[in-house]
Amino acid sequence: MSPDRGRFAPPQPFTTTAPPALEIDGLYVSYGGMRALSDVSLQVPEGAVVALLGPNGAGKSTLLRAVSGLVRPDHGRIRVRGVRVDRRPAHATARMGVVHVPEGRGIFPSLTVEENLEMVRYAVTDDIDPVHGATVMFPVLGERLRQMAGSLSGGEQQMLSLSRAIVSKPKLLMVDEISMGLAPIIVQQLFDALRERAQAGTSLLLVEQYIDAALELADYVYVMDKGRIVDVGEPADVRDGGLVSAYLGG
Ligand SMILES: Nc1ncnc2c1ncn2[C@@H]1O[C@H](COP(=O)(O)OP(=O)(O)OP(=O)(O)O)[C@@H](O)[C@H]1O
Ligand SMILES: [Mg+2]
Numbered sequence: 001m002s003p004d005r006g007r008f009a010p011p012q013p014f015t016t017t018a019p020p021a022l023e024i025d026g027l028y029v030s031y032g033g034m035r036a037l038s039d040v041s042l043q044v045p046e047g048a049v050v051a052l053l054g055p056n057g058a059g060k061s062t063l064l065r066a067v068s069g070l071v072r073p074d075h076g077r078i079r080v081r082g083v084r085v086d087r088r089p090a091h092a093t094a095r096m097g098v099v100h101v102p103e104g105r106g107i108f109p110s111l112t113v114e115e116n117l118e119m120v121r122y123a124v125t126d127d128i129d130p131v132h133g134a135t136v137m138f139p140v141l142g143e144r145l146r147q148m149a150g151s152l153s154g155g156e157q158q159m160l161s162l163s164r165a166i167v168s169k170p171k172l173l174m175v176d177e178i179s180m181g182l183a184p185i186i187v188q189q190l191f192d193a194l195r196e197r198a199q200a201g202t203s204l205l206l207v208e209q210y211i212d213a214a215l216e217l218a219d220y221v222y223v224m225d226k227g228r229i230v231d232v233g234e235p236a237d238v239r240d241g242g243l244v245s246a247y248l249g250g
Contacts, residue, residue: 018046019082021172021203022067027076029059029066036062038227040076044172049194049204051214051235054224060207061103063224064174067205068100069093080172097171101178103207106161109150113141116149116160123168134163137193155186162190172203179210187213215239 022044029037037059044050052060065071067078069090078086085093107116117131124130135142138159144152149160158178165173175194179187191213198204198217208214215221215235223231223238231238 019079020044021046021048021081022205023077023079023082024063024067025077025079027063027066027078028074029062029071030074031062031071036227037066037073040224040227040229042222042229042232044203044205045219046081047198047201047203048219049198049206049217051218051221052205052207052224053209053211053214053221053238054230057226058224059227060224061176064100064102064176064205064207067093067174068098070100097168099165099168099170099173101161101165101173101175103176103180105154105157107149107157107164109148111149112146113149113152113160114145116164117141117167120164120168125169128167130164130167133167134160137163137166138189155182155189158182158186158190159193162193166193166197166202169197169200170202172205173197174205174207176207177209178206179208179213191217 020043022042024040024042027037027040028035040059040063042050042063052063054060062071066073067085069085069088073086076086077084080093080096080098083096085096114131117134120130131145140156141159141163144156149157152160162175162178178190187210194204194206195217206214206218215238218235221233221235221238222229
């Protein structure tokens with residue numbers, strides 16, 4: 001992998017002329033004058049799974065926040081299926097089918113599991129009942145519907161968080177370190193749900209520290225360090241190139 005491979009644009013193996021699900025070009029983001037992203041370019045082809053890896057503080061979460069409209073870029077362009085979103089409010093981007101599962105637990109701990117699921121009913125476009133959809137995906141949630149979400153185990157909270165995102169069948173789903181601190185068997189269940197959604201057509205951008213699961217699912221991998229993209233390739237390139245150990249301590 002050489003960094004002079006034109007703007008890190010990955011090859012497009014998909015026989016489609018559709019614009020990418022996500023296209024980021026020359027993105028700069030700062031927090032109060034401190035630069036967090038510098039000249040970041042990245043593509044998620046329509047229907048693809050892209051993993052974004054990198055050490056703590058690399059800027060992975062900032063990139064997702066910029067796409068969602070939670071932070072404003074200093075420079076650069078963000079397009080979702082060809083449409084500029086970097087000057088739009090977050091709710092307008094959300095309405096385009098962009099869903100962001102944030103770092104930590106993206107749920108309301110003092111509401112019940114059922115109430116957490118009912119809240120996304122507005123976003124579900126077809127006849128699927130969100131409570132039913134989530135409990136089919138993760139049957140354990142069906143046994144916990146009347147429980148406060150904050151009283152669930154860490155893995156169950158992430159199942160709730162992910163199922164809230166998935167039942168709306170997003171066009172682009174961005175998931176930030178959902179496997180953090182969880183047992184491998186739980187991580188596998190979460191990734192099974194992600195795989196199933198990807199196969200049903202949702203484009204995925206996964207920020208992960210659980211590298212093996214991410215590399216298994218991903219079509220492309222980007223590696224970030226200190227606010228910049230330092231490599232991109234297919235999962236085998238990233239392993240063979242020693243990038244995992246060089247940047248991620250794996
Ligand atoms: N709200 C904020 N205010 C100020 N600086 C921030 C803020 N959020 C992040 N930063 C800084 O921006 C840089 C990128 O942070 P970011 O959280 O995007 O990294 P990350 O790759 O997601 O890290 P981690 O793996 O620890 O989640 C870091 O230097 C961080 O300290
Ligand atoms: Mg982060």
